[in-house]
């Protein structure tokens with residue numbers, strides 16, 4: 001699946017990522033955790049091509065994608081939810097989700113202006129995911145009428161619908177209430193059952209421990225531990241790094 005080898009990135013004098021290596025197993029959920037500023041989003045930016053690595057390699061099913069553009073990485077099969085993913089608020093939920101299903105924007109706009117029919121398959125896929133998120137009645141509502149948490153769910157749905165083999169979610173639970181958190185958790189577990197591979201950054205430690213099969217702990221740009229939730233909780237390096245601090 002995804003293999004990261006000795007990845008490094010600096011910003012001026014700051015070594016944000018220091019020779020990080022890790023593997024993702026297919027059909028599993030991996031959580032990337034670490035204090036603020038430890039390099040989690042930078043790793044996501046490197047994998048998705050928003051930033052270029054100084055050194056190291058990123059392999060997706062043994063294809064070297066290290067120097068690929070964000071578009072080529074998306075086409076290679078990586079779909080990403082950004083920490084600040086925004087919807088098109090003047091469009092409906094369904095229209096926002098159609099945008100994810102249709103990689104060619106021109107086709108999408110034709111759909112909107114009625115020159116093409118939205119296919120039954122597309123509608124079915126959108127309805128299916130809205131049902132999983134327990135919001136089937138929202139399909140025709142304008143995104144601007146949804147609460148922040150519901151908009152977040154639609155942004156996650158968009159990343160899920162975008163064809164992919166690896167789904168990357170940067171803090172999918174940030175700013176959403178407990179009920180929506182549980183809905184997102186259920187969705188991710190359901191996707192895993194359907195053989196999805198998910199890499200997520202999570203602030204909420206208890207959520208990460210409950211949901212993930214594998215946890216990668218970053219500290220000051222270095223991977224300090226990799227293992228199951230149980231192994232991580234009892235790892236002396238992790239305990240030492242976080243002593244007195246809340247894990248995030």
Ligand code: ADP
Pocket residue numbers: 011014016034035036037038039040041042043
């Ligand atoms: P996290 O997501 O774990 O909170 P980040 O990956 O956002 O951490 O940041 C890691 C470090 O790199 C931080 O010190 C941050 O200030 C710095 N950093 C991140 N992106 C940039 C950038 N584009 N330019 C300069 N410094 C950056």
Ligand code: MG
Pocket residue numbers: 040041042083
């Ligand atoms: Mg971040």
